[in-house]
Amino acid sequence: MSGVSLEIELSGIKLRNPFILASGFIDDDPSLLSRAWKAGFGALTTKSLTPKPREGYKPPIIAFTKAGYLNAVGLSNPGVDSLPRLLSKLPRESKVIVSIAGSTVDDFRYGAEKSNLDNVDIIELNLSCPHVKSMGMDIIHDISYSLDIIDAVVSTSDKPVYIKLGLTDTYLSLVSKALDKGVSGFTIMNTIKALAIDTASLKPILSNVYGGLSGPAIHPIAVRMVYEVYREYQVPIIGVGGVMDWEDVVEFIAAGASAVGVGSYLFLKPVESVKDLINDLMKFLEDNGYGNVVDLRGVAHKK
Amino acid sequence: MNYVKAYVVDNIHVYRDVYHLILRTEIERLLPGHFIMIWIPEVEEVPMAPSLYRDGIMRITYKVVGETTGYMSRLDRGEKIYIRGPLGKPYKLNGYGRYLLIGGGVGVAPLIYSAHILSERGVEFTYVEGVPNSNYEMFIDEAISLGGEALLYTEDGSKGVKGYPTEYLKTNYRYYDYILACGPDEFNRAVYRLCREYGLNCQISFERIVKCGVGVCGSCVLEGTGLLVCLDGPVFNISTLYEYGYSP
Structure with missing residues (x-):
């Protein structure tokens, strides 16, 4: 291959490339995580883990719309106690982001304690799930509650802590306060609460009625948020939302993201298809005279 | 979709x-x-x-x-x-060779559909169905009407041959070019072991809890392999299962 380097660093952690398996995608089984690592991702995010295992919602949990996908999985997960087992098939050199969810400060503190494992690199706090009551957007809309959670986790864990942001009007204010509390970076963004009605049955498709919208529809919103957070704070950002091809990847990085989450891209595709994104990014960098991906970061801000 | x-x-x-x-x-x-x-x-x-x-x-x-x-x-x-x-991925059916269709319980559903396609193509096949007793017989008559050979295995011997359809595989595998299997996990594991041992070209269909159906939620993972029943399967060639570390 060429001399272009895709290596990046997130809060001191070296990643072989900027592609991160987004939380919630084929990530709640040791063999799935192992396969995703072999497929070439730079890091893997686990499913959002709660103190106790959760069943999640009944199918349909997925709906297809013209502009993207809705999901309402219901934070199904094997519980944070299962983390050692979940990571048991990954090689030493793999990079892991543990996503934690909960409905109380103690839930998050417990998650952080249980994530204090050698093979965990970053803790991501899911404060913005749009389809589970008391475990998501209701948290991030309440800045002082969010900060209590952040306090508890940062004081419990030595790992870098990232916050997964949802779409709110006040996210820049939360970012500023979270940084003061010792947060290391941000994952931008979560899905957006939405609804799809089937035209054959004229019923809401999802069993939960509401779901989180992902895919192309949310990408420009995510790019905006990445752009604004980078402009104000130049902190590590994982850009997630509607990455469907290399252009979306390049946009995120140019807006200021250090890394890029991949989720909806994997609908109906094997996880190995991330290789296409990796190769396409490499080609873009080559064609445009970049020696490494880090130089592309934030270039959209240059005057 | x-x-x-x-x-x-x-x-x-x-x-x-x-x-x-x-x-x-x-x-x-x-x-x-x-x-x-x-x-x-x-x-x-x-x-x-x-x-x-x-x-x-x-x-x-x-x-x-x-x-x-x-x-x-x-x-x-x-x-x-x-x-x-x-x-998902269906059975790969050719227009030649001899096929053994072997299964148990309601899992035989895609096998009898395969028998219809093979019959239309004039391909020889044997259909072997395993059930607990004669009350559970499902598609034997249909397989015969399609021009295939059909054998019933019952656990209690109340009809057909007493025992499991894997017995048939053990004694007759030499006659077949292709094996199609579908049944409960225990049965699928046994078929996998035998077909690996005999070096047969075998495709097995698996059943799991499928939630999203498009390869993202992970609920249908074939334990230990990283393979998704909804996207990589439900039909797997045993060479793929082997490659991904399926260990029955």
Whole structure:
């Protein structure tokens, strides 16, 4: 291959490339995580883990719309106690982001304690799930509650802590306060609460009625948020939302993201298809005279 | 991928808790081994591999195991449900060679559909069905009517041969070029072991809890392999299973 380097660093952690398996995608089984690592991702995010295992919602949990996908999985997960087992098939050199969810400060503190494992690199706090009551957007809309959670986790864990942001009007204010509390970076963004009605049955498709919208529809919103957070704070950002091809990847990085989450891209595709994104990014960098991906970061801000 | 309407043409009680749901619908080409998601609004969405699909008529052979299949069993003629598909990877069927179709329980659904396709292509096949006792016999007559050889194995010996269909595989595998299998996990594991041992070309269909059906939620992972039943399967060649570390 060429001399272009895709290596990046997130809060001191070296990643072989900027592609991160987004939380919630084929990530709640040791063999799935192992396969995703072999497929070439730079890091893997686990499913959002709660103190106790959760069943999640009944199918349909997925709906297809013209502009993207809705999901309402219901934070199904094997519980944070299962983390050692979940990571048991990954090689030493793999990079892991543990996503934690909960409905109380103690839930998050417990998650952080249980994530204090050698093979965990970053803790991501899911404060913005749009389809589970008391475990998501209701948290991030309440800045002082969010900060209590952040306090508890940062004081419990030595790992870098990232916050997964949802779409709110006040996210820049939360970012500023979270940084003061010792947060290391941000994952931008979560899905957006939405609804799809089937035209054959004229019923809401999802069993939960509401779901989180992902895919192309949310990408420009995510790019905006990445752009604004980078402009104000130049902190590590994982850009997630509607990455469907290399252009979306390049946009995120140019807006200021250090890394890029991949989720909806994997609908109906094997996880190995991330290789296409990796190769396409490499080609873009080559064609445009970049020696490494880090130089592309934030270039959209240059005057 | 949108839902398509499916009208109930008939809901035939086969035995005990097993039914054939006959649907009139129009979805894309659905081959043996493919599955669809059946959605009953406000109830649930469940995966099913049809036991036949032709000329817009689909047969779903199902066992009542819970709320949703219970609801299905009470569907009347003319009622409407919704389906999406076809999903997954079907059996690869050639127009030549000798086929052994071997299965157990309602899992035989995609096998009898395969028998229909093989029969149309003039391919020789043997259909072997394993059931607990004679009351559970399912598609033996249909397989015979398609011109195939058909054998019933019952656990209690109440009809056909006493024992498991894997016994047939052990003694007769030399006669076959291709093996198609589908059944409960224990059965699938046994078929896998035997076919690896004998070096046979074998495709096995697996059943798991499929939720999203498009390869992202991970609920249908084939334990220990990283393979997804909904996307990489439900039909796997045993060479793929081996490559991904399937260890029965």
